Amino acid sequence: MATVAVLGTGVVGSSWALVFARAGYDVRVFDISESALAATTTFVRQALGDLTKEDLAGPDPIDVVMARLHTTTDLAAAVVGADYIQESLPERVELKRSFYVTLDELVSPLTVIGSSTSGLPASSFTEGLRNAARCLVVHPINPPHLIPLVEIIPAPWTEASAVERAVVLMRDVGQSPVTLTREINGFLVNRLQSAVLGEAFRLVEDGVCDVDAVDKAIKDGLGLRWFFMGPFETIDLNANQGVSEYCRNLGPMYENLAREQADPRSWSPQLVAKINAAMRAATPMEKLTEKRGWRDRCLASFVSAKKRVLGARTA
Amino acid sequence: MATVAVLGTGVVGSSWALVFARAGYDVRVFDISESALAATTTFVRQALGDLTKEDLAGPDPIDVVMARLHTTTDLAAAVVGADYIQESLPERVELKRSFYVTLDELVSPLTVIGSSTSGLPASSFTEGLRNAARCLVVHPINPPHLIPLVEIIPAPWTEASAVERAVVLMRDVGQSPVTLTREINGFLVNRLQSAVLGEAFRLVEDGVCDVDAVDKAIKDGLGLRWFFMGPFETIDLNANQGVSEYCRNLGPMYENLAREQADPRSWSPQLVAKINAAMRAATPMEKLTEKRGWRDRCLASFVSAKKRVLGARTA
Numbered sequence: 361m362a363t364v365a366v367l368g369t370g371v372v373g374s375s376w377a378l379v380f381a382r383a384g385y386d387v388r389v390f391d392i393s394e395s396a397l398a399a400t401t402t403f404v405r406q407a408l409g410d411l412t413k414e415d416l417a418g419p420d421p422i423d424v425v426m427a428r429l430h431t432t433t434d435l436a437a438a439v440v441g442a443d444y445i446q447e448s449l450p451e452r453v454e455l456k457r458s459f460y461v462t463l464d465e466l467v468s469p470l471t472v473i474g475s476s477t478s479g480l481p482a483s484s485f486t487e488g489l490r491n492a493a494r495c496l497v498v499h500p501i502n503p504p505h506l507i508p509l510v511e512i513i514p515a516p517w518t519e520a521s522a523v524e525r526a527v528v529l530m531r532d533v534g535q536s537p538v539t540l541t542r543e544i545n546g547f548l549v550n551r552l553q554s555a556v557l558g559e560a561f562r563l564v565e566d567g568v569c570d571v572d573a574v575d576k577a578i579k580d581g582l583g584l585r586w587f588f589m590g591p592f593e594t595i596d597l598n599a600n601q602g603v604s605e606y607c608r609n610l611g612p613m614y615e616n617l618a619r620e621q622a623d624p625r626s627w628s629p630q631l632v633a634k635i636n637a638a639m640r641a642a643t644p645m646e647k648l649t650e651k652r653g654w655r656d657r658c659l660a661s662f663v664s665a666k667k668r669v670l671g672a673r674t675a
Numbered sequence: 676m677a678t679v680a681v682l683g684t685g686v687v688g689s690s691w692a693l694v695f696a697r698a699g700y701d702v703r704v705f706d707i708s709e710s711a712l713a714a715t716t717t718f719v720r721q722a723l724g725d726l727t728k729e730d731l732a733g734p735d736p737i738d739v740v741m742a743r744l745h746t747t748t749d750l751a752a753a754v755v756g757a758d759y760i761q762e763s764l765p766e767r768v769e770l771k772r773s774f775y776v777t778l779d780e781l782v783s784p785l786t787v788i789g790s791s792t793s794g795l796p797a798s799s800f801t802e803g804l805r806n807a808a809r810c811l812v813v814h815p816i817n818p819p820h821l822i823p824l825v826e827i828i829p830a831p832w833t834e835a836s837a838v839e840r841a842v843v844l845m846r847d848v849g850q851s852p853v854t855l856t857r858e859i860n861g862f863l864v865n866r867l868q869s870a871v872l873g874e875a876f877r878l879v880e881d882g883v884c885d886v887d888a889v890d891k892a893i894k895d896g897l898g899l900r901w902f903f904m905g906p907f908e909t910i911d912l913n914a915n916q917g918v919s920e921y922c923r924n925l926g927p928m929y930e931n932l933a934r935e936q937a938d939p940r941s942w943s944p945q946l947v948a949k950i951n952a953a954m955r956a957a958t959p960m961e962k963l964t965e966k967r968g969w970r971d972r973c974l975a976s977f978v979s980a981k982k983r984v985l986g987a988r989t990a
Contacts, residue, residue: 479928501896502913509896536895538888546932548884548892553906554932555870560906569863573853575905577863580851581816581824583901584981588973590890590898591868591875596954597967598817604951611942613794617861617869618940624933627926636919639911652912658903658984665980666899669973 362386365442367435367459369393369400372476373448375503378404380446381428382418382505383533389431390438397431404429407505410657415664416506439466444529446498448476456485464489472522472529474498474512478550481543482515493519498526499547500535506659508536511548559621565631571638588666677701680757682750682774684708684715687791688763690818693719695761696743697733697820698848704746705753712746719744722820725972730979731821754781759844761813763791771800779804787837787844789813789827793865796858797830808834813841814862815850821974823851826862874936880946886953903981 364380366373369391377400380387391397405426411417418425432438439445445467449456456475463473473495475482486495497513504510510530514523523539530537540547546554560574585594592603599606643651679695681688684706692715695702706712720741726732733740747753754760760782764771771790778788788810790797801810812828819825825845829838838854845852855862861869875889900909907918914920958966 507896507899509892511892536891538884538891540884540888541882544883545935546928548878548888549896550928551874551878551932551936552871552889552892553897554929555874555936556867556906557910557929558933558936559866559870563863563866567856568859569853569855571907572905573855573863574867575907576851576853577824577826577867578901578905579903579908581822581864582868583898583903583905584822584974584978585970586893586898587902587977588894588898589970590887590893591871592886592890592950592954593894595872596958597963597970600963602951602958602960602963603954604947607942607947607950611947613861613865614869614872615939615941617866618873620860621866621870621873622937622939624930624937626930627922632919632922632926635907635922636917639907639918643911643917645917648912648915648917655900655904655912659899661984662902662977662980663899665977665984669976669980 363388363442363444365390365438365445366448367391367438367445368448368450368476369396370448370450372500372502372504373446374400374403375407375505376446376448376476376500377429378407378505379533379535381425382408382420384420385428385533387429388438388442389429390433390435391431392433394433397433401426401429401431411660412664415667416660435462436466439463439471441468442471444525445471445473446476447473451477451479453480453484456480460485460489460495464491467491469494472496472525474526476500479546481513482518483543486515486517492517494522496522496526497547498530498537499549501549503656504535506656506663508534508663509549510535510537511540512537513540513543513547515543558624561627561631561635562621562623562625564635565625565628571635572642587662588670678703678757678759680705680753680760681763682706682753682760683763683765683791684711685763685765687815687817687819688761689715689718690722690820691761691763691791691815692744693722693820694848694850696740697723697735699735700743700848702744703753703757704744705748705750706746707748709748712748716741716744716746726975727979730982731975750777751781754778754786756783757786759840760786760788761791762788766792766794768795768799771795775800775804775810779806782806784809787811787840789841791815794861796828797833798858801830801832807832809837811837811841812862813845813852814864816864818971819850821971821978823849823978824864825850825852826855826864827852828855828858828862830858873939876942876946876950877936877938877940879950880940880943886950887957902977903985 363386365388366377367390377389408417408422475497482497486492496518499511501507501509527537595606596603678701680703681692682705692704723737790812797812801807811833814826816822816824842852910921911918
C-alpha cells in the first residue's frame, strides 16, 4: 500500500494524517471544510515540531513529511485509487451510513476502509454495500500519533483478508493493532475502561475513598506496571510458578470480589457533581485546554522513554 | 519519627527496609532467621547499586544508607522504642494474631504498627489488644522501593491520629499514601485490579480476543495514560467541559456495559490452562525469575523518567 486517504479532519483524523505521513505514505486528506484542512496542516507541522527526531517524529525532516500531505475538499480526488481509507467522521450512524453509500460508488474493490468510530459497529453502517466485505472498524486511542494501540473489529461480513491488510498496514505505520473476533459493545478498550470506571465510581459513591485516592491508586500504583505489561503479564510474574499458581492461590478471592462488583449503577447527578467538584478544585475549567497540552507532551516523553528502555532491555 | 522497625524480611519487608533507610531513618530489621536477615542486607545493597543517585537511590552514598540498617533476631530489641513498626509477616491470620499479642506486650503506646497485608483487615488480628487503636494496614504494591502507592486502611478501632501519623510518615519516605475510610474486601488496589482481570478473563473465555490482545490494550493503550493520570483525570480531559460533560455523553453507554459486565465467573481450570499456555509460549517457566529482574529494572527506569518529566512539566 502506498496511498492512504484520511477522511474527516477533527482531532482524530488530524492525528491519523500525521501517523501515515510520518511513516512515509502519501496521504490525501479530505474534509468538506477548507479551514478544517488548513487546521490539520497546522496541527501536523506543530506536532512534528514538538516531537524530536529520536522520539516519535520519525526519521524524515518536517518539510519532507509535510510534502506527503495533500488536502482536498473533493472526495473523489481523495479516495479514487487509494489503497486504504481511514474514515474519522462524527459519531452519528446516519451520517456515516449515507457517507459510506457515497464512498461505495467511488472506491475500487481493492480498497480497505477502516472507521475510527469508538462505538458504532461497522455492521451498523455498511450493510448491503458493494464493498461491505472491505469495511471494518480501526479504532485508535486518541491521539494515535502518540498512543500506538489500535483495535480492529470486523463486521460479520468483513473478509479475513481485509482484516489482515489492516493489521499489516497498522504495524507498518508503527501502531500496535489488536483484533477482535467479532463485534461487541464497547469493543475491547472501552470495556476495560468501563470495568475500572464502574468500580471507581462505586468506591467514591460508597464513601470508601475519595476521587484523588482512586487516581493515585492507578497512577502511583497499578498504572506503573500497566505502562509496559498487560494485566495477564503482570499477574504471571506475581507467583513463583506463573499465572496458574496465581489463579490457584487468588482465584477464590477474585471470584468473591467479582460478586461484590456485579453491581451495575447509573452515574447519578449527585455523584457526578461530587466528582466534578473534586476535578475542578484540582484543575479549573479554564485550565483544561492547557492541561490537555501538558498530557500530550508528557505522553510523547513517556512513550519515547518506553521505546528507548524496552529497546535496550530485552526480557 | 526517627526509628522504624521492619518485622519480617521476605520480598516485601526487604524492600521496606530499603525505603526507610534511603529516606534517612534508622531501621531495625527483625526476622527469626539469621539467613533471611543476611539476604535482606544483600538485597538492599544490590538494589541500591542498581539505582542511580539521580534516580531512586536517594541522595546518600550506599555505605551511609547501609549503616542505618540494624538486623536482629531479638524482637524486643527491634521494637522497644521504635516510633513506627512495619510488619510484613506471611499472610496467615493465626500467625499474625499471635505475633501481635506478643508485640502488644513490647511496644509503647506511642508506636504505630502498620501491616503490609494485602488481604487481611487489621480487625481480624488486632481485636482486644492494648495497642489496637494504633494498629492498621499499610499495604504497599510490591516492591515499595520502586512503586510509591501505599494504601492505608484503619480497623474500626484505629485512632484518627494513628492514620494521620502513618500518612505523614509515608509521605516523608517518598511514598504516595491513600487512605480508605473503612475496611473493605480487596482494599482499593485489588478491587481495581479485580475489575480489570474479571473483564480480561471474560473476554478471553468468550473468544472475543486472545490473551495478547488484552495485554496490548493495556500496555500500548490505556496504560500509557494511567502511568501518570488516574481514571478520573483521564476522562476529565476527554470532553471539552470536563468530567460532567463526559458523564452526560457517555454515562448511558457505560451503564449498559456495566450491566453486561455484571457477570461474575469463577476462573475455570480450562480457561486458566489456556491463559497459562499463552503466557508460557511467550515466557518459558524457567525464564520467569529473569523476567522479574527485567520488570524491576524497567520499573526503576520508568519511575525515574516519570519523576524527571513531571518535575520539569507542571500541569
